[in-house]
Amino acid sequence: MTIYMDYHATTPVDPRVLQAMLPYFTEKFGNPGSVNHALGREAQQAVEEARGRIAEAVGAQPREIVFTSGATESNNLALRGAAQRQPQRKRHLVSVATEHRAVLDPLRRLGRQGWDVTLLDVAPADRPDAGRLDPQQVADALRPDTLLVSVMLANNEIGVLQAVAEIGRLCRAAGVLLHCDATQAVGKVPVDVQQLHVDLMSFSAHKLYGPKGVGALYVRRGVRLQPLLDGGGQEWGLRSGTLNAAGIVGFAAAVTLAVQEMPDESARLRTLRDRLYAGLCRELDGVLLNGPVLQPGALRLPGNLNCSFEGVDGEALMARLTQLAVSSGSACTSANPEPSHVVRALGRSAALTRASLRFGLGRFSTAADVEFAIGYVAEAVRALAGGAWPPRCWPGEGGIAISAASPYVPSAGLRRGRGCRAATAREDAITRHMRGAAAHAWGGGTCVGRRSVRGTALVARRRQPAYRERQAARRALSGPAARRELPP
Ligand SMILES: Cc1ncc(COP(=O)(O)O)c(C=O)c1O
Numbered sequence: 474m475t476i477y478m479d480y481h482a483t484t485p486v487d488p489r490v491l492q493a494m495l496p497y498f499t500e501k502f503g504n505p506g507s508v509n510h511a512l513g514r515e516a517q518q519a520v521e522e523a524r525g526r527i528a529e530a531v532g533a534q535p536r537e538i539v540f541t542s543g544a545t546e547s548n549n550l551a552l553r554g555a556a557q558r559q560p561q562r563k564r565h566l567v568s569v570a571t572e573h574r575a576v577l578d579p580l581r582r583l584g585r586q587g588w589d590v591t592l593l594d595v596a597p598a599d600r601p602d603a604g605r606l607d608p609q610q611v612a613d614a615l616r617p618d619t620l621l622v623s624v625m626l627a628n629n630e631i632g633v634l635q636a637v638a639e640i641g642r643l644c645r646a647a648g649v650l651l652h653c654d655a656t657q658a659v660g661k662v663p664v665d666v667q668q669l670h671v672d673l674m675s676f677s678a679h680k681l682y683g684p685k686g687v688g689a690l691y692v693r694r695g696v697r698l699q700p701l702l703d704g705g706g707q708e709w710g711l712r713s714g715t716l717n718a719a720g721i722v723g724f725a726a727a728v729t730l731a732v733q734e735m736p737d738e739s740a741r742l743r744t745l746r747d748r749l750y751a752g753l754c755r756e757l758d759g760v761l762l763n764g765p766v767l768q769p770g771a772l773r774l775p776g777n778l779n780c781s782f783e784g785v786d787g788e789a790l791m792a793r794l795t796q797l798a799v800s801s802g803s804a805c806t807s808a809n810p811e812p813s814h815v816v817r818a819l820g821r822s823a824a825l826t827r828a829s830l831r832f833g834l835g836r837f838s839t840a841a842d843v844e845f846a847i848g849y850v851a852e853a854v855r856a857l858a859g860g861a862w863p864p865r866c867w868p869g870e871g872g873i874a875i876s877a878a879s880p881y882v883p884s885a886g887l888r889r890g891r892g893c894r895a896a897t898a899r900e901d902a903i904t905r906h907m908r909g910a911a912a913h914a915w916g917g918g919t920c921v922g923r924r925s926v927r928g929t930a931l932v933a934r935r936r937q938p939a940y941r942e943r944q945a946a947r948r949a950l951s952g953p954a955a956r957r958e959l960p961p
Pocket residue numbers: 481482542543544545546573575625627628629654656657676677678688
């Protein structure tokens with residue numbers, strides 16, 4: 474039995490959504506582009522009806538909705554499409570350190586291609602508005618050559634809601650485009666593109682009980698983009714490729730349901746989420762909230778909770794939580810091999826970042842699930858804080874030496890442990906042990922794996938006084954509201 478509490482990662486398709494989609498896989502299977510026969514026109518009509526419903530839900534015109542494969546593509550089309558379409562003199566882009574990688578990575582690519590990218594920091598963990606961006610930081614970052622600002626509406630890890638409407642007002646006054654990644658917000662909090670003053674907005678069906686592989690980009694009338702794909706010229710030439718008619722019908726059904734049920738569902742999720750946090754704090758010492766305060770609730774998604782657990786190893790914690798589907802701030806638990814850059818951006822240490830859990834509650838979460846999670850997590854944290862398996866083994870942290878013959882490192886784990894991406898949570902814990910072992914064996918010339926040794930060398934470098942002094946000097950120079958230039 475697994476209790477699902479990872480609704481920020483994805484959601485199950487609501488049975489009502491599935492019912493709406495099913496005919497478009499079988500009897501209504503036409504290509505919406507085949508307007509010269511009835512089957513094609515039937516599919517086209519369904520797509521256009523869906524476009525109208527989705528547009529209405531976010532306050533847009535149907536013509537302003539471009540269907541994509543999901544929010545990753547929408548973000549890429551918005552950022553790269555806007556940058557590549559613009560005159561040479563506008564070469565500056567502004568965003569936030571806590572954005573999703575589907576924003577940060579396209580920006581990084583643009584940075585390599587010669588655009589100047591500024592990333593803004595957010596309020597640190599000890600503030601009630603932790604994770605929030607002050608709109609004044611955006612105002613201060615704007616330059617005469619700023620083309621675009623990208624700020625997400627709701628963060629996928631710490632649930633913080635940004636002041637997008639205020640940022641939108643000041644961008645519009647300065648003649649700068651505003652892109653908003655609203656993937657975690659649509660269907661969960663009210664979203665209206667007019668009130669937010671956004672020019673471009675990304676969202677995705679599978680975060681709101683619709684199917685995977687379909688999303689949308691709102692493109693305000695008059696905003697020009699360079700398409701990422703060339704081909705059949707669908708979506709006004711902005712997104713070539715046969716439209717996913719069944720997915721789009723499901724997307725519209727999902728958005729309609731989510732908007733209709735939002736007031737009651739938000740209140741229910743907020744109650745469950747608050748109960749989860751209160752329960753964890755009652756059962757355990759050292760529970761640190763990541764992100765803004767839970768009350769009054771205007772700063773955070775209703776179903777989001779993110780906590781660090783002091784004194785436990787993040788990978789070991791995840792390895793224990795086999796019956797609870799949550800997401801971890803530790804490395805190697807997803808396609809992203811880095812510890813959460815969002816929790817780190819709040820100023821949490823690497824250890825507290827690794828020991829963080831994101832709980833995402835959703836439509837099918839119950840009070841019984843919450844009670845289970847409280848007891849289950851508390852038991853795991855207590856066991857680990859008490860020194861249960863696996864012991865810590867980072868060099869210089871009272872580490873232990875292990876070898877391939879150690880009971881902690883079965884040979885299969887040793888082989889697979891080198892590829893972090895493919896590793897399971899348990900193997901991740903083993904990988905960390907291997908790094909410890911690699912460090913121990915460094916002087917003796919034994920090598921557990923190139924990756925392990927490189928990781929160990931980095932840790933060793935970070936412990937050197939000169940490195941620490943340099944970092945401290947850098948921190949002193951940049952206050953919490955300081956800007957960071959994106960490395961090339
Ligand atoms: C904030 C945010 N943006 C973008 C994405 C990417 O969405 P998709 O899976 O639809 O490509 C996600 C998904 O995790 C997200 O949470």
